Amino acid sequence: MQIKDPISSFTFCPKCRAELVLENYDHRLRKKCASCGFVDYHNPVPAAGAIVVRDGKLLLVKRAENPYKGDWCIPAGYMEWDESPSHCAERELKEETGLEIRAKSIFEIYNGTDDPRTNAILILYFCDEVGGEAIAGDDAAELRFCSLAEIPDNIAFEAHRQALRDLQDRYPGLLK
Numbered sequence: 001m002q003i004k005d006p007i008s009s010f011t012f013c014p015k016c017r018a019e020l021v022l023e024n025y026d027h028r029l030r031k032k033c034a035s036c037g038f039v040d041y042h043n044p045v046p047a048a049g050a051i052v053v054r055d056g057k058l059l060l061v062k063r064a065e066n067p068y069k070g071d072w073c074i075p076a077g078y079m080e081w082d083e084s085p086s087h088c089a090e091r092e093l094k095e096e097t098g099l100e101i102r103a104k105s106i107f108e109i110y111n112g113t114d115d116p117r118t119n120a121i122l123i124l125y126f127c128d129e130v131g132g133e134a135i136a137g138d139d140a141a142e143l144r145f146c147s148l149a150e151i152p153d154n155i156a157f158e159a160h161r162q163a164l165r166d167l168q169d170r171y172p173g174l175l176k
């Protein structure tokens, strides 16, 4: 797996192609372009996901691609440039599971530092099913509604493992 550069993902300026140099700028060591002034702030990427519970069972998906291929997670994905977090959760759910949902309320927000592609901010919504048919698709190899006893041991991402713990702690009885 790729090691993340904690300061920057770029070596050269993405705007003018000059070499980026390390500089103390805006209270941190950052990579900055001496030629055009571009600063690589290297912010985390927002993502959104859906908590969908049917008859006391939580919807999980098995990852079809790396990172953590074969492990299970709460259906979620990175936000597109022009969409809202709730729309992102609804779109990702539709792509990965075929189910149509409506984001109802925010469950919790987590930061993720164990995705080798980028650091993430994960916004998880409680969601209602409104239609569709459950068929695994896109980057989900399989989907399953899990009771507490059926939640697999191999859950990808610490944020998702923490979310599963928080869900049980804060909403006892939600999952059977």
Ligand SMILES: [Zn+2]
Residues within 6 Å of the ligand: 013, 014, 015, 016, 017, 018, 033, 034, 035, 036, 037, 038
């Ligand atoms: Zn530049």
